[in-house]
Amino acid sequence: MKAAAIILARVTSTRLERKMLRDLAGMPLVAHTLRRASSFPGVTDGGGVVLAIPDCDRDDELAAIGADIGMKVFRGSEDNVLSRLILAAESVGADVIYRVTGDNPLVDTGVVSGTWDGFISGEWDYAAMDDTPLGTTAEIVTVDALRRGMDLADTARLREHPTLALYENSKLFRMHLIQPPEKWRRPDWRFTIDTEKDLQVVERILKALGPDATLDSIVPYVDEHPELMNINAGVDQSGWDNLKKCKDAIGYV
DSSP, X not given: OOEEEEEEOOSOOSSSTTGGGSEETTEEHHHHXXXXXXXXXXXXTTTEEEEEEESSGGGHHHHHHHHHTTOEEEEEOSSXXXXXXXXXXXXXXXXXXXXXXXXXXTOOHHHHHHHHHXXXXXXXXXXXXXXXXXXXXXXXXXXXXXXXXXXXOOSHHHHHSTTHHHHHTGGGSOEEEEOOOGGGOOTTOBOSOSSHHHHXXXXXXXXXXXXXXXXXXXXXXXXXXXXXXXXXXXXXXXXXXXXXXXXXXXXXO
């Protein structure tokens, strides 16, 4: 299998304006995500890291950031994110992808490596580690499964959230949800960036622990500073209730 990491991003955002371009500990937010994705298993020898952005003039700034740090840039549909994801994978000849959104600057190499080990342990279409802090995981999915998901994506909602068609039709796919080690099990923490409060949390972590901080150092740090997670504790995650129901229906293998 040829693997690639596809980082989905766009300049427009509703709750935190131009969040992908915001400075975070000395570099644009999306640059942290791109940098971390380059260490995912199989990516260096596979399709590499691809920044998949809309084909809109306002996203030219994102394209420049990707080019400046040596990443491949693919441009496709703004609204049909599933199509953009598939075409980005096809552009580098990938058979399987890591799907990450650009607003996850703490996507964790240990979590991703554990997910990869689970994915290659069987003939899975999809794998993800559950119950780690929000924003630390990457979904691993075959391009074939994404194409089949496209055939089922008959609403704008399913085209905007590119793996949702798999979750809502999980009996048609080989889905593997992986339990994390207890040391990483913090499902109530959020490190994805949707609001100014989220940005404050991640900024503090990176300034304290450095740009390469992983959950092995982040969890003890936050446990010692429990007030930190009170900052964004009230931030809602769009679509989370529906996704949790889908995950509960699948269960752990």
